[in-house]
Amino acid sequence: MIEIRNVSQIYRTRAGEVEALREVSLEVADGEFVAIVGRSGCGKSTLLRLVAGLQPATSGEITVAGTPIRGPRRDVGFMFQRPALLPWRSVVDNVLLPTEVFRQDRRDARRRAHDLLELVGLNGFEKRLPHELSGGMQQRVSLCRALIQQPRVLLMDEPFSALDALTRADLSVELQRLQMKHASTVLFVTHSVDEAVLLADRVVVLSPRPGRLRQIVNIDIARPRSLGHDGHSTELGELRAQLHDLLMTPEEVTR
Amino acid sequence: MTVTETRRTRTDKPRAEGHWTRHLPPVLGVVAVVALWWAITVVFDVESFILPSPLQVAQAMAEQADYLWDNTLVTLSETLLGFGLAIAVGVPLALIVTASRMLERTVYPLLLMLNAVPKVAVAPLLVVWMGFGQFPKVFLVFLVCFFPIVISTAAGLSSTPADLVELGRSLKTNWWQTFRLIRMPAAVPQLFVGLKLAITLAVIGAVIAEFVGATEGLGYAIVASGASADTALAFAAMILLGVLSVVLFYLLAAVERFFVPWADRS
Numbered sequence: 001m002i003e004i005r006n007v008s009q010i011y012r013t014r015a016g017e018v019e020a021l022r023e024v025s026l027e028v029a030d031g032e033f034v035a036i037v038g039r040s041g042c043g044k045s046t047l048l049r050l051v052a053g054l055q056p057a058t059s060g061e062i063t064v065a066g067t068p069i070r071g072p073r074r075d076v077g078f079m080f081q082r083p084a085l086l087p088w089r090s091v092v093d094n095v096l097l098p099t100e101v102f103r104q105d106r107r108d109a110r111r112r113a114h115d116l117l118e119l120v121g122l123n124g125f126e127k128r129l130p131h132e133l134s135g136g137m138q139q140r141v142s143l144c145r146a147l148i149q150q151p152r153v154l155l156m157d158e159p160f161s162a163l164d165a166l167t168r169a170d171l172s173v174e175l176q177r178l179q180m181k182h183a184s185t186v187l188f189v190t191h192s193v194d195e196a197v198l199l200a201d202r203v204v205v206l207s208p209r210p211g212r213l214r215q216i217v218n219i220d221i222a223r224p225r226s227l228g229h230d231g232h233s234t235e236l237g238e239l240r241a242q243l244h245d246l247l248m249t250p251e252e253v254t255r
Numbered sequence: 256m257t258v259t260e261t262r263r264t265r266t267d268k269p270r271a272e273g274h275w276t277r278h279l280p281p282v283l284g285v286v287a288v289v290a291l292w293w294a295i296t297v298v299f300d301v302e303s304f305i306l307p308s309p310l311q312v313a314q315a316m317a318e319q320a321d322y323l324w325d326n327t328l329v330t331l332s333e334t335l336l337g338f339g340l341a342i343a344v345g346v347p348l349a350l351i352v353t354a355s356r357m358l359e360r361t362v363y364p365l366l367l368m369l370n371a372v373p374k375v376a377v378a379p380l381l382v383v384w385m386g387f388g389q390f391p392k393v394f395l396v397f398l399v400c401f402f403p404i405v406i407s408t409a410a411g412l413s414s415t416p417a418d419l420v421e422l423g424r425s426l427k428t429n430w431w432q433t434f435r436l437i438r439m440p441a442a443v444p445q446l447f448v449g450l451k452l453a454i455t456l457a458v459i460g461a462v463i464a465e466f467v468g469a470t471e472g473l474g475y476a477i478v479a480s481g482a483s484a485d486t487a488l489a490f491a492a493m494i495l496l497g498v499l500s501v502v503l504f505y506l507l508a509a510v511e512r513f514f515v516p517w518a519d520r521s
Contacts, residue, residue: 054425102426
């Protein structure tokens with residue numbers, strides 16, 4: 001579904017050139033959930049923005065569903081670190097925003113918005129304004145807004161990083177359920193090993209400065225998974241330790 | 256899955272605050288000032304044509320109620336017409352100015368120059384150009400209000416939160432969609448900052464205009480009663496001006512709360 005081939009990204013700043021990504025290649029299959037982890041400065045968010053078409057890559061090629069990325073696309077949904085809700089719009093109108101931009105059938109869109117809000121437990125909150133909701137609820141609205149355009153690929157940039165631990169766990173379980181239901185392809189950036197192990201089929205580890213692909217770790221544990229109580233705590237523990245080691249030990253950089 | 260998180264309590268705060276703690280301080284302030292004023296007139300035995308006592312002002316207000324009320328309405332209508340005209344011209348101009356950097360560079364220095372002209376000096380000229388009717392007054396109000404409205408609207412339009420701009424980009428909105436769905440509504444709180452500033456200036460503008468070539472309005476009433484040494488009546492007119500200004504300001508603040516309940520909360 002997603003193909004990233006030899007992608008490099010170099011930012012030109014006043015202080016000189018900064019190499020954010022070097023020769024990254026990755027393939028994500030249809031319906032797969034891939035998490036990208038790495039320490040800050042490893043270019044994980046940059047990689048996601050490149051796939052979203054929010055900025056062009058310095059070199060290399062990215063295709064989604066066989067067509068190269070030239071800019072933002074309707075079949076690619078993006079969820080930001082912050083909810084980025086329009087504060088003057090009610091919950092349901094925020095969810096409907098993409099359908100308005102794409103000029104889709106209103107009645108059908110409204111029905112889908114209500115279904116999505118029900119799915120994330122926000123029924124009854126349709127008419128509320130964002131400032132009346134908690135951070136976790138706002139992020140749920142943001143998730144519904146990303147899903148209403150029925151994207152083939154959902155890109156998520158540390159979507160739960162601004163939330164408290166319990167709300168994060170809650171939303172992680174929920175996201176897993178949604179992904180199993182819609183079988184959409186997800187590329188998920190996070191700095192949390194726990195989140196990555198819980199959610200992903202594969203975890204991609206990037207090493208920093210410049211961002212390179214260090215290793216890909218397969219998570220072969222049955223779904224649905226949850227933190228705390230499941231029969232796979234030993235495997236989960238081992239994977240977590242392995243990922244932790246990968247993140248903490250520096251790799252020799254050839255310059 | 257059930258939603259267990261509760262609403263943020265911050266929105267409830269103003270209501271939790273008592274009725275008394277909210278309205279008592281401003282009332283106390285007014286009472287204290289009036290008491291001090293009264294004390295000064297009594298203790299220093301001030302002549303009423305220099306500083307009338309609050310009681311004398313209240314008497315003047317009661318005796319000349321009709322006269323004062325008619326003039327208040329005149330000043331009010333000039334204020335509102337000029338204010339409306341400033342919105343009608345200022346907001347579109349802000350849109351144009353923010354649409355192109357070239358236009359911004361062309362128009363801003365002119366606006367600054369226009370704003371730097373002392374409005375008191377313009378008032379007599381306006382009479383020469385436009386005669387003695389209501390229009391030169393309305394126009395002066397317009398001149399006074401125009402600048403803060405343009406500046407605040409332009410500032411609002413060019414300071415859209417970065418994450419909302421990014422959201423628009425990710426949805427590939429065209430220029431018009433970005434403007435209508437994101438930039439314009441995001442600018443409304445800033446617009447209200449300008450409007451609230453402008454409405455207080457508007458009343459001052461109307462009064463300055465009524466100082467020259469006028470036959471009605473609170474500004475005229477002040478000049479006329481001053482000329483006949485009826486200081487109590489002049490004070491009554493000035494107090495009405497103050498009240499008018501305060502009422503208009505809070506009305507606007509109420510309109511803002513109604514239309515932009517989300518401002519400063521996101």
